[in-house]
Amino acid sequence: MTTDTPILEIKGLTMNFGGIRALDNLDLQIRKGEIVALIGPNGAGKTTFFNCLTGIYKPSAGELLLTPPGQTTRRLNGLKPNRVTQQGLARTFQNIRLFPNMTVLENVMIGRHCRTRAKVLGAIFRNKKTVQEEKEIVALAFKILEKIGLADMVNEFAKNLPYGAQRRLEIARALATEPNILLLDEPAAGMNPQETAELDNLITEIRDDGLSILLIEHDMKLVMSLSDHIFVVDYGKKIAEGSPDQIRNNPAVIKAYLGEDV
Amino acid sequence: MISFKDLKKAFLVALWFIFLTFPIMVIKVNPFERTIAWRWHNMFYVAAGSFILYLIGRLFLINKAAQQERMKKQGIKSVPKTDWQQRLLTEPRLFIPTLGIMLVILLVFPHVLSTYQVNIMITALMYIVLGLGLNIVVGVAGLLDLGYVAFYAVGAYSYALLHLHFGLGFWTVLPLGGMLAASFGILLGFPVLRLRGDYLAIVTLGFGEIIRLILENWNDFSHGPSGISNIPRPGFFGMEMTLDQSIMYLYYLMIGMVIFTIFVVNRLQNSRIGRAWFALREDEIACQAMGIDKTKTKLTAFALGAFWAGMVGVIFAAKTTFVNPASFTFLESAIILCIVVLGGMGSIIGVIIAALVLMLLPEYLRAFSDYRMLVFGGTLVVMMVFRPQGIISTVRRTYTLEKKPTIT
Amino acid sequence: MEYFIELFFSGLTRGSIYALIALGYTMVYGIIGLINFAHGEIYMIGAFTAFIVATVLSILGFPALAIFVIAALAAAVWSSAYGYTVEKLAYKPLRNAPRLSPLISAIGMSIFLQNYVLLAQTSDFLPFPQLIPDFEFMDSIAGVIGSSDIVILITTAVVMVLLTWLIKYTRIGKAMRATAQDRKMAMLVGINVNHVISATFIIGSSLAAVGGLLIASHVGQINFFIGFIAGIKAFTAAVLGGIGSIPGAVLGSFILGLTEAFATGYVSSDYEDVFAFSLLVLILIFRPAGLLGKSSIEKV
Numbered sequence: 001m002t003t004d005t006p007i008l009e010i011k012g013l014t015m016n017f018g019g020i021r022a023l024d025n026l027d028l029q030i031r032k033g034e035i036v037a038l039i040g041p042n043g044a045g046k047t048t049f050f051n052c053l054t055g056i057y058k059p060s061a062g063e064l065l066l067t068p069p070g071q072t073t074r075r076l077n078g079l080k081p082n083r084v085t086q087q088g089l090a091r092t093f094q095n096i097r098l099f100p101n102m103t104v105l106e107n108v109m110i111g112r113h114c115r116t117r118a119k120v121l122g123a124i125f126r127n128k129k130t131v132q133e134e135k136e137i138v139a140l141a142f143k144i145l146e147k148i149g150l151a152d153m154v155n156e157f158a159k160n161l162p163y164g165a166q167r168r169l170e171i172a173r174a175l176a177t178e179p180n181i182l183l184l185d186e187p188a189a190g191m192n193p194q195e196t197a198e199l200d201n202l203i204t205e206i207r208d209d210g211l212s213i214l215l216i217e218h219d220m221k222l223v224m225s226l227s228d229h230i231f232v233v234d235y236g237k238k239i240a241e242g243s244p245d246q247i248r249n250n251p252a253v254i255k256a257y258l259g260e261d262v
Numbered sequence: 263m264i265s266f267k268d269l270k271k272a273f274l275v276a277l278w279f280i281f282l283t284f285p286i287m288v289i290k291v292n293p294f295e296r297t298i299a300w301r302w303h304n305m306f307y308v309a310a311g312s313f314i315l316y317l318i319g320r321l322f323l324i325n326k327a328a329q330q331e332r333m334k335k336q337g338i339k340s341v342p343k344t345d346w347q348q349r350l351l352t353e354p355r356l357f358i359p360t361l362g363i364m365l366v367i368l369l370v371f372p373h374v375l376s377t378y379q380v381n382i383m384i385t386a387l388m389y390i391v392l393g394l395g396l397n398i399v400v401g402v403a404g405l406l407d408l409g410y411v412a413f414y415a416v417g418a419y420s421y422a423l424l425h426l427h428f429g430l431g432f433w434t435v436l437p438l439g440g441m442l443a444a445s446f447g448i449l450l451g452f453p454v455l456r457l458r459g460d461y462l463a464i465v466t467l468g469f470g471e472i473i474r475l476i477l478e479n480w481n482d483f484s485h486g487p488s489g490i491s492n493i494p495r496p497g498f499f500g501m502e503m504t505l506d507q508s509i510m511y512l513y514y515l516m517i518g519m520v521i522f523t524i525f526v527v528n529r530l531q532n533s534r535i536g537r538a539w540f541a542l543r544e545d546e547i548a549c550q551a552m553g554i555d556k557t558k559t560k561l562t563a564f565a566l567g568a569f570w571a572g573m574v575g576v577i578f579a580a581k582t583t584f585v586n587p588a589s590f591t592f593l594e595s596a597i598i599l600c601i602v603v604l605g606g607m608g609s610i611i612g613v614i615i616a617a618l619v620l621m622l623l624p625e626y627l628r629a630f631s632d633y634r635m636l637v638f639g640g641t642l643v644v645m646m647v648f649r650p651q652g653i654i655s656t657v658r659r660t661y662t663l664e665k666k667p668t669i670t
Numbered sequence: 671m672e673y674f675i676e677l678f679f680s681g682l683t684r685g686s687i688y689a690l691i692a693l694g695y696t697m698v699y700g701i702i703g704l705i706n707f708a709h710g711e712i713y714m715i716g717a718f719t720a721f722i723v724a725t726v727l728s729i730l731g732f733p734a735l736a737i738f739v740i741a742a743l744a745a746a747v748w749s750s751a752y753g754y755t756v757e758k759l760a761y762k763p764l765r766n767a768p769r770l771s772p773l774i775s776a777i778g779m780s781i782f783l784q785n786y787v788l789l790a791q792t793s794d795f796l797p798f799p800q801l802i803p804d805f806e807f808m809d810s811i812a813g814v815i816g817s818s819d820i821v822i823l824i825t826t827a828v829v830m831v832l833l834t835w836l837i838k839y840t841r842i843g844k845a846m847r848a849t850a851q852d853r854k855m856a857m858l859v860g861i862n863v864n865h866v867i868s869a870t871f872i873i874g875s876s877l878a879a880v881g882g883l884l885i886a887s888h889v890g891q892i893n894f895f896i897g898f899i900a901g902i903k904a905f906t907a908a909v910l911g912g913i914g915s916i917p918g919a920v921l922g923s924f925i926l927g928l929t930e931a932f933a934t935g936y937v938s939s940d941y942e943d944v945f946a947f948s949l950l951v952l953i954l955i956f957r958p959a960g961l962l963g964k965s966s967i968e969k970v
Contacts (some may be wrong), residue, residue: 054551055550056547056550056551080550080555081547081550081551082550082551082552082553082554082555082556085550085551085552085553086553090551090552091551093548093551097545097547097548097551098544098545098548099540099541099544099545099548099549100544101540101544101656102537102540102541102544103659103660103661105661106537106540106659109537110537110538110541110549110552110554111552111553112534113534113537113538113552113553113554114552114553114554115553116534118533118534118535119535120530120535120562120566122533123529123530123533123534123535123536124526124529124530126529130533133534134533134534137534138661154661155660155661173552174552177552177553
């Protein structure tokens with residue numbers, strides 16, 4: 001399933017806030033069709049990592065290299081968040097950030113923004129191209145919502161969805177941007193066991209469609225069952241990496257999670 | 263309902279307001295003749311007014327809480343409630359006749375009533391367009407622009423000056439004024455639109471005041487506080503018109519302008535751009551993460567809003583045949599903002615109703631006209647506290663799948 | 671040289687007044703993150719209350735010192751009452767609303783209060799009684815600095831010291847600092863945040879009232895609109911110094927006051943207000959954190 005050139009390669013990523021080093025010389029690779037998990041205790045710098053990767057923060061040092069299949073390598077450093085998304089990296093947020101007063105369908109339609117063209121004049125005159133484009137946006141959004149299992153709620157306001165559905169809507173919205181890599185920030189947080197099991201299936205399905213997935217998660221059962229490869233960070237440093245089995249038995253990881261004397 | 267405790271509280275509130283307003287409401291001194299007037303009747307009005315208003319506010323909050331309780335019990339599926347306004351807006355069977363009747367009334371209006379009334383109506387129509395323009399910026403894109411009047415001034419002065427120096431006519435300047443205002447919008451927007459919401463508001467306020475002060479002080483350019491007069495009314499293929507005729511002509515022109523604006527704004531709101539504006543208002547960071555260029559999207563909203571203000575500015579100059587800086591104070595911006603807030607952020611129908619109410623009421627209720635600005639200020643507060651969504655909340659478009667999508 | 675010193679002192683006087691108003695903006699912003707647009711109106715109401723009380727007392731034949739003291743107290747009391755009430759009516763219900771809602775509400779309040787005073791009193795300029803007498807010992811330097819300048823400078827200095835003491839060492843001051851840093855946490859450790867916010871409004875309003883009384887007595891006239899420009903300028907000063915920072919507000923005020931005094935003294939007074947507005951726009955664009963403020967990173 002994997003090929004040799006990683007689709008995303010991160011070298012020496014470092015992020016300083018004033019005097020505090022939140023990320024310290026992190027290396028990480030993701031290959032096509034891989035599910036990679038990033039785990040670590042609270043405050044280890046996982047979300048900061050996502051924010052650096054998606055252009056919300058400017059990294060202090062390091063290289064972010066994206067190589068979409070069959071294309072040349074490009075740097076993501078210093079790109080604005082919207083440009084990063086356009087390059088094929090889409091994300092969800094740890095504290096859900098939907099557009100609460102827009103409908104479920106509109107939320108997904110927003111995801112199509114960076115893949116469509118219509119301008120002000122097109123919107124006013126509704127020329128053929130714009131109408132066609134609009135139709136395609138709606139159709140694709142419906143299709144994604146069906147896949148995610150929210151098709152019966154399309155015209156509901158996003159804020160009225162139950163918690164688990166909101167998390168899934170975030171994934172749907174990210175998928176609408178046609179990413180190569182999907183970044184999920186604690187997608188199972190606050191879900192009950194059944195919802196988590198459904199999420200497990202959904203993530204596998206998305207991977208089977210050919211996407212790579214980078215996952216931050218605290219639910220170890222989910223991480224262990226899904227991941228092909230796991231990176232462990234603590235205090236902004238990588239302390240271990242490997243397959244789920246290797247990580248499970250790694251003493252450094254156990255120490256980071258449970259403290260010194262275990 | 264209202265309990266004894268509420269009455270007691272209302273009594274205390276009334277006492278507090280008697281104290282609060284005592285020096286300003288009750289005492290009036292004349293420093294020249296050194297006399298004091300004690301206006302005790304005002305104290306009574308304040309007491310009664312605050313007592314009653316407190317109870318009304320209480321009732322409203324109790325009702326609101328009860329309603330929320332009911333909604334909670336019914337579960338979350340309470341949104342698509344089909345009340346009259348939503349039905350009026352969405353069912354063609356209802357809104358086409360309503361629209362027809364309104365149009366007929368509007369068209370007959372100037373033939374039945376006096377020129378004076380028509381003039382008032384033109385002003386109201388101008389504020390509808392201004393409201394709809396600002397609505398793009400504040401209501402839809404969520405950018406609080408407190409200097410909107412500056413773009414209005416740009417439009418008005420571009421007609422005045424372009425006519426004065428180059429003899430350009432109304433119809434040439436109408437789009438030109440809009441475009442000039444839009445360019446100003448882009449020029450200002452570029453550096454300031456990355457600012458956080460409240461800072462943006464203050465910067466636009468500052469910008470609006472700077473424009474006005476420049477117009478007031480730069481005599482060579484703008485003729486200073488005395489302004490520019492003898493601006494021609496719009497022509498109609500060089501026809502000679504009496505004053506009444508030209509006012510009626512202006513009236514129809516404004517009707518056309520309003521319809522044009524509604525058409526454009528409605529289409530924009532339901533487009534890719536419009537969705538991006540709404541999303542920007544909801545959550546900027548999520549918006550960027552979805553691949554929307556924040557600066558470009560904001561700039562489009564800002565420039566389009568300015569464009570409309572500029573065009574209305576040109577019409578304003580043509581209507582009054584005179585412009586001076588006094589017409590473009592911060593209060594003007596506040597009035598337009600009040601229209602948007604009262605109407606409901608992002609709601610076209612709401613803005614139209616609000617503009618008509620706020621503009622026509624003071625004209626027809628003379629007793630009310632002194633209290634105009636007081637009421638505008640109060641409206642902003644009351645709406646924010648009790649009904650931030652405005653009199654008519656935005657209706658989100660619902661979609662159905664036209665045909666089974668071809669699965670690729 | 672004498673002209674320079676004269677301008678310098680006039681700048682300091684301006685700066686003092688701006689500082690008294692700017693502190694209210696900066697404290698409220700520090701605590702609840704709101705640009706209290708109606709603060710200029712609180713200052714105007716302070717000046718108006720002082721005007722009414724002082725005129726009544728002078729008609730009734732009170733001695734000058736008593737008039738000054740009673741008028742100052744009345745201005746502070748009523749301004750605080752207005753500040754407190756405005757917060758309760760227009761801002762408190764919006765504590766959890768979107769960020770722009772309280773700002774719009776504040777703008778509404780500002781327009782409301784202006785027109786309230788306009789309707790209840792008058793739109794004319796009113797002569798404000800001279801509450802600060804010309805001291806005899808000042809005669810020799812009266813050309814350079816007037817008696818009221820001295821009183822304004824001394825009063826401002828005393829008020830600053832008192833405020834610093836209040837914020838550094840008293841219980842309410844500590845509670846205010848805690849609330850400014852993290853409102854939720856302050857609640858959790860048992861601070862009554864509503865009281866702290868009310869106290870902030872009351873302190874800010876009484877400072878503005880003192881400013882209103884002093885400047886009205888210095889200039890000699892008032893009307894209902896004086897709060898708008900004074901408010902914007904004081905806000906500019908607060909932003910210049912770094913909004914949320916108390917020393918910043920004072921620093922910003924003196925910088926603004928001095929530059930305005932020199933600009934109008936040496937260049938031209940036509941564009942006096944344009945200057946303040948342009949400064950406001952430029953700082954917000956290029957250094958929104960101000961001179962002493964910290965730029966904050968939004969958490970995602």
